[in-house]
Amino acid sequence: MLLVSVDFVAGKKISKTLGVVRGNTIRARHMGHDIVAGLQQITGGELSGYTKMITESRDEATKRMVDEAKKLGADAVIGIRYASSDVMAGAAEILAYGTAVKLE
Numbered sequence: 277m278l279l280v281s282v283d284f285v286a287g288k289k290i291s292k293t294l295g296v297v298r299g300n301t302i303r304a305r306h307m308g309h310d311i312v313a314g315l316q317q318i319t320g321g322e323l324s325g326y327t328k329m330i331t332e333s334r335d336e337a338t339k340r341m342v343d344e345a346k347k348l349g350a351d352a353v354i355g356i357r358y359a360s361s362d363v364m365a366g367a368a369e370i371l372a373y374g375t376a377v378k379l380e
Contacts, residue, residue, distance in 0.1 A: 277342050277345060277346065277350070277352065277353065278351065278352035278353070278379075279342070279353050279356055279374070280354050280356065281355065281356050281357070282354065282355070283354050283355045283375075284354065285354065285377075285379060288352075288379045289379065289380040290377045290378070290379060290380075291377075291378045291379060291380045292377065292378040293376075293377055294349070294375075294376040294377060294378065295348065296376075297341050297342075297348065297353060297373065297375070297376045298340075298344065298373040299338060299339065299341030299343070299344060300337050300340065300369055300372070301333050301336045301337050301340070301370055302363050302367055302368070302369045303333045303367065303368060303370070304366055304367040330370070333368075334358060334370055337370045338356075340372070341353065341356075341372040341373065341374065344376070345374075350376035350377060350378065351378050351379040352379055353374040353375065353376055354374060354377055355374050355375050356372065356374035357373055358370065358371065359373075
């Protein structure tokens with residue numbers, strides 16, 4: 277499955293637009309990460325526990341979007357975007373979405 281953030285695939289013609297596909301996940305913060313993050317705010321630097329959590333969340337949301345596109349028979353997903361939002365204190369949603377298409 278070809279995934280692109282632009283609205284076209286270079287060198288290919290889109291033969292059919294299948295519709296919007298999306299995938300999401302909601303993750304809660306881990307208390308241990310909060311403690312380490314609090315200490316790290318004093319010294320500075322990357323909050324690697326949170327970076328790992330967000331990366332895993334983005335990967336899961338992308339996988340779910342691709343699974344939805346495959347069910348439609350898509351060859352590619354174009355115009356991919358990511359969004360995040362707080363769902364409740366300590367939990368956030370990651371959303372991946374794009375347009376499933378068939379290519380010639």
